[in-house]
Amino acid sequence: MTLRIGQGVDVHAFADGRKLILGGVPIPHPRGLAGHSDADVLTHAVCDAFLGAAGLGDIGHFFPDTDDRYKDANSLELLAEVMRHVVRNGWKVINVDATVLAQAPKLAPHMPEMRTNLARTIGVDASCINIKASTTEHLGFAGRKEGIAALAVVLLGSGSDDS
Ligand code: MG
Numbered sequence: 001m002t003l004r005i006g007q008g009v010d011v012h013a014f015a016d017g018r019k020l021i022l023g024g025v026p027i028p029h030p031r032g033l034a035g036h037s038d039a040d041v042l043t044h045a046v047c048d049a050f051l052g053a054a055g056l057g058d059i060g061h062f063f064p065d066t067d068d069r070y071k072d073a074n075s076l077e078l079l080a081e082v083m084r085h086v087v088r089n090g091w092k093v094i095n096v097d098a099t100v101l102a103q104a105p106k107l108a109p110h111m112p113e114m115r116t117n118l119a120r121t122i123g124v125d126a127s128c129i130n131i132k133a134s135t136t137e138h139l140g141f142a143g144r145k146e147g148i149a150a151l152a153v154v155l156l157g158s159g160s161d162d163s
Contacts, residue, residue, distance in 0.1 A: 001157050001158070001159045001160060002157065002158045002159050003094070003155060003156070003157050004053045004054065004055070004091070004155070004156045004157075004158075005053055005153060005154070005155050005156075006048075006049040006050060006051065006052030006053025006054065006153065006154045006156070007048075007049055007052055007151070007152065007153050007154075008044070008045040008046060008047065008048030008049035008050075008051075008052060008059075008150075008151070008152040008153075008154075009045055009048070009149070009150070009151050009152075010041045010042075010044040010045040010048065010059075010149070010150050011041065011141075011147055011148070011149045011150075012033035012034060012035050012039045012041045012044075012147055012148060013033065013034050013141075013146060013147040014031040014032070014033060014034070014145065014146060014147055014148070015031060015032060015033065015034035016031055017032075018031065018032025018033060018034060018039065019032045019038070020032040020033060020105075021033075021038045021039065021040045021075070022040060022041065022042045022043075022100060022107065022110065022114060022148075023040065023042045023043060023110070023113070023114025023115070023117050023118055023131065024040065024043065024074070024075070024076040024113075024114065024117035024118070024121070025110045025113045025114050025117060027105060027107070027110055028105070029104070029105045033147070033148060035065075036065035036070060036071060036072075036073075037063070037065075037070050037071070037072065037073040037074075037075055037078065038072060038073060038074055038075050039075075040075035040076070041100070041148050041149065041150045042098060042100050042114065042131070042150040042152075043075035043076060043078070043079050043118070044059055044075060044078075044150070045098060045150035045151055045152040046079060046096060046098055046118060046122075046150075046152045046154070047059045047062075047075070047078060047079050047082045048152070049096070049098075049152040049153055049154040050079075050082050050083065050086050050154050050156075051082060051085075052154070053086075053091070053154045053155070053156045054085065054086045054089050054091055054156060056082075056085055056086075056089070059078070059082075062078075062081070062082065062085075063078050063081075076117060076121045079118075079121045079122070080121050083121065083122055083123060086156065087123075090158045091156040091157070091158050092156065092157050092158065093122055093123070093124050093128060093154070093155075093156060094128070094155040094156060094157050095128045095129070095130070095154070095155050096118065096122065096124075096128065096129045096130065096152060096153070096154050096155075097130045097132075097152065097153050098118075098129075098130070098131050098132065098150060098151065098152035098153075099131075099132045099133070099134060099150065099151045099152075100131070100132070100133045100134070100148060100149075100150050101133075101134055101135075101136055101142045101148065101149040101150070101151070102133060102135065102142055102148045102149075103135050103136065103138060103142055103143050103144070103145050104145055107133040108133065111131055111133070114131055115129050115130075115131055118131070
């Protein structure tokens, strides 16, 4: 079996008058994230991890922020499109692990729904998806609540797995 790992990293700044969407879940918070799409930083990092593992480039290449089709786009739909490319290239998803770096809000209550959304969009059992959240102990842009960062790794496999 051939294995391929991919990583994804994304950052979005907080902005007034925006909804906060993470993993496709609207999260109650005074500010949301700025972006051309819904600015779902977690889902964007996961998209880039898949594109990286599959050797398909990056999210900016697939969904340019100069393209009006992606204005306020639901990022789960972007991930679904990424998955069509991944599957068409013969890859099976082994697992996804992601970390959201945010000083606020508390994300633990929303983790089950975020995990369910990602698993359904990726087309795997929720047990293949892990999402973690961490503060940065008030350090850096995330710690100053200027924005949220997300990191993800994905493992893909192709071919026989009975070796
Ligand atoms: Mg992004």
